[in-house]
Amino acid sequence: MNISDFTKWSNRATAWGQTYLDTLRTRPVRARTKPGEIAAQLPAHAPDAPEPMDAIFADFERIVPDGMTHWQHPRFFAYFSSNAAPASMVAEQLANTIAAQCMLWQTSPAATEIEGVMIRWLRDALGLAPHFTGTIQDSATSATLSAILTMRERSLDWRGIKSGIAGEKTPRIYASAQTHSSIDKACWVAGIGQDNLVKVPTDSDFAMDPKALQAAITADRAAGFLPAGVVICVGGTSIGASDNVAEIVAVAKAEGLYTHVDAAWAGSAMICPEFRHIWQGVDGADSIVFNPHKWLGAQFDCSVQFLADASPQLRTLGLRPDYLKTLEQSDITNYNEWTIPLGRRFRALKLWFLMRAYGLDGLRARIRNHVAWVGELAERFRANPDFVITTEPRLALFTFQYTPKGGDADAATEALLKRINDDGRVYLTQTTHQGRFVIRMTAGQFDCTRDDVMSVYDVATELAATP
Numbered sequence: 087m088n089i090s091d092f093t094k095w096s097n098r099a100t101a102w103g104q105t106y107l108d109t110l111r112t113r114p115v116r117a118r119t120k121p122g123e124i125a126a127q128l129p130a131h132a133p134d135a136p137e138p139m140d141a142i143f144a145d146f147e148r149i150v151p152d153g154m155t156h157w158q159h160p161r162f163f164a165y166f167s168s169n170a171a172p173a174s175m176v177a178e179q180l181a182n183t184i185a186a187q188c189m190l191w192q193t194s195p196a197a198t199e200i201e202g203v204m205i206r207w208l209r210d211a212l213g214l215a216p217h218f219t220g221t222i223q224d225s226a227t228s229a230t231l232s233a234i235l236t237m238r239e240r241s242l243d244w245r246g247i248k249s250g251i252a253g254e255k256t257p258r259i260y261a262s263a264q265t266h267s268s269i270d271k272a273c274w275v276a277g278i279g280q281d282n283l284v285k286v287p288t289d290s291d292f293a294m295d296p297k298a299l300q301a302a303i304t305a306d307r308a309a310g311f312l313p314a315g316v317v318i319c320v321g322g323t324s325i326g327a328s329d330n331v332a333e334i335v336a337v338a339k340a341e342g343l344y345t346h347v348d349a350a351w352a353g354s355a356m357i358c359p360e361f362r363h364i365w366q367g368v369d370g371a372d373s374i375v376f377n378p379h380k381w382l383g384a385q386f387d388c389s390v391q392f393l394a395d396a397s398p399q400l401r402t403l404g405l406r407p408d409y410l411k412t413l414e415q416s417d418i419t420n421y422n423e424w425t426i427p428l429g430r431r432f433r434a435l436k437l438w439f440l441m442r443a444y445g446l447d448g449l450r451a452r453i454r455n456h457v458a459w460v461g462e463l464a465e466r467f468r469a470n471p472d473f474v475i476t477t478e479p480r481l482a483l484f485t486f487q488y489t490p491k492g493g494d495a496d497a498a499t500e501a502l503l504k505r506i507n508d509d510g511r512v513y514l515t516q517t518t519h520q521g522r523f524v525i526r527m528t529a530g531q532f533d534c535t536r537d538d539v540m541s542v543y544d545v546a547t548e549l550a551a552t553p
């Protein structure tokens with residue numbers, strides 16, 4: 087395929103996409119594919135001779151769509167949604183076509199400058215204090231790794247990036263058991279190790295206990311460890327638990343520790359002032375991550391990291407070899423110095439399209455609806471004696487169990503979840519909470535309606551009644 091055929095095939099892809107999106111509701115949400123089924127349809131080796139685009143496109147239509155779980159399906163209630171508002175898809179098409187490496191201002195002036203403006207738009211939209219700057223990363227995992235490396239280096243006065251961490255005191259990171267596994271992974275790859283991620287006990291609301299944090303730091307200092315930083319959970323992945331940010335930041339600050347807030351999912355809801363109480367005190371944090379690709383509507387991937395002072399992270403990650411120096415320019419931002427990868431996609435464009443095409447009011451209305459509908463759905467389950475709400479709605483997430491009389495609730499819940507997902511009208515996933523198997527229900531898909539959310543009750547009760 088040549089550039090002269092670009093319009094033809096792009097239009098074909100766009101037309102396919104329009105039909106796909108228009109008919110998503112008719113597809114089962116979760117793929118019905120068996121392991122190995124897709125790979126078996128592909129030849130073992132790459133072709134030596136060029137193949138016509140017609141054949142490639144036909145195979146795509148034949149093999150791929152039915153082999154996918156449909157994340158943009160309006161009845162996708164599993165994990166957390168990964169949105170792609172139509173306007174952000176269009177922006178991604180444009181960014182894909184320009185296909186720039188946005189590592190330096192000079193390699194991408196518009197991408198760099200729009201990124202700076204989008205960070206400010208979002209900072210203000212979330213109600214954060216004006217001192218925050220930031221950058222766009224691929225994922226919360228990368229942003230959290232950047233923050234944990236910064237915690238490590240700051241505690242070692244940046245000796246680690248020079249001479250390595252062997253022979254240094256062992257840095258310690260603190261987080262509650264409600265934080266995401268990306269914090270564990272960051273400690274693994276930062277050379278800190280799982281054993282030096284201290285899981286601080288939580289209170290009855292699953293929030294980190296500030297007194298227990300203080301006690302852990304004091305005990306670690308006495309034992310010769312080097313307390314380095316605290317990861318604060320706002321809207322945890324399992325049940326949506328949040329730490330008391332103000333109290334935890336106060337303990338960390340008094341001990342000279344760096345703080346990173348993981349609000350990967352819940353951060354989007356902070357565009358609504360009425361929800362901001364859940365991260366009250368956040369302006370005192372050093373670093374904050376949230377994923378506009380989760381709930382706000384920006385096409386994956388798009389994770390925003392805000393920094394109260396960018397210099398510790400730039401000192402940790404901001405390598406600038408001679409061949410990347412921008413000659414005759416000093417007052418410019420080179421975002422690769424803020425993050426781990428050198429190469430960067432033009433992710434700011436979809437945020438620009440998203441916020442303009444729907445307006446903050448349109449984005450707020452969607453999030454408010456999701457929260458209200460999920461609350462309403464929880465009440466329907468609560469009113470049915472065969473179901474128990476195991477954790478209350480936190481924003482747009484609650485968990486429940488199926489508890490038929492005389493049965494084992496864990497086994498009954500697991501069996502019901504399997505039947506719901508095999509049925510295909512909705513898709514839900516599970517978590518373990520206090521040793522129990524519970525179903526997570528979360529709504530956040532950009533186009534889902536109240537009926538879509540309420541259908542979870544109908545599907546669950548219908549399948550429970552007909553074993």
Ligand SMILES: *Cc1c(COP(=O)(O)O)cnc(C)c1O
Pocket residue numbers: 166224225226227228266268321322323348349350351377389
């Ligand atoms: C989804 C999620 C993450 C991981 O996000 P990625 O962008 O996929 O790395 C981290 N923390 C929380 C709380 C999450 O919900």
